[in-house]
Amino acid sequence: MRADVDWQPSLFDGGPPALDISYRSLQRIELDEESWVDYCPGWLAGSDDVFALLAEQARWQQRTVNMYDKKVLEPRLTAGWSTDASDTDAPPILCDMASALSARYSVGFDRIWVNLYRDGADSVAWHGDRNRLVMTRPLVGTVSLGSRRRFLLRRRGTTKALHKLEPGHGDLVVMGGQCQADWEHTVPKTTQRVGARMSVTIRHSQPARGEQWLREPSSTAPGHAW
Secondary structure, three states: OOOOOOOOOOOOOOOOOEEOOOOOOOEEEEOOOOEEEEEEOOOEEOHHHHHHHHHHHOOOEOOEEEEOOEEEEOOOEEEEEEOOOOOOOOOHHHHHHHHHHHHHHOOOEEEEEEEEEOOOOOOEEEEOOHHHHOEOOOOEEEEEEEOOOOEEEEEOOOOOOOEEEOOOOOOEEEEEEOHHHHEEEEEOOOOOOOOOEEEEEEEEOOOOOOOOEOOOOOOOOOOOOO
């Protein structure tokens, strides 16, 4: 399906796409002794071009999910790729992102999933990514494109958000340690007028060195993303 969105390019993020592999603006947020979030503003320069490319070329879909006794449409559009050589449809800039993160975090990032939040009515509920169910301490990287939206974090089993970020325009967020198991995150709905946002979420399908499977994965489903 087509991604018909109300989107205006930023006045401050023009030019060709480029990654800041120096990570000079990166800051680490220690959630607790076992969980952390790396936040690197402006990691992807030229993010408007990437947004426009994905809006035009990605194979967008709107999945259905089970909600109590009925099926409902997810409040966002999605598209996905692998970085395997056999997947010739993956945009090169997304593969470059995965390679750069693999080099920094010493894990093979090889799965890419994009969420498109068309407006403030699109969202993702509180969750931890499902890769926590099959491997210990998975890393999840996300690059935000387009408008800024609130990204909240809370301890699993609680109701109060303890951390808030508003990534957009090429900002990078990486969740690591026990973040997926012990914490939850959300992009909530908003009644404020906001433009479209994409989250390019990058994961690994094999455990990092020194980690292990909790159980063998039974499918290639991408899991949740924000």
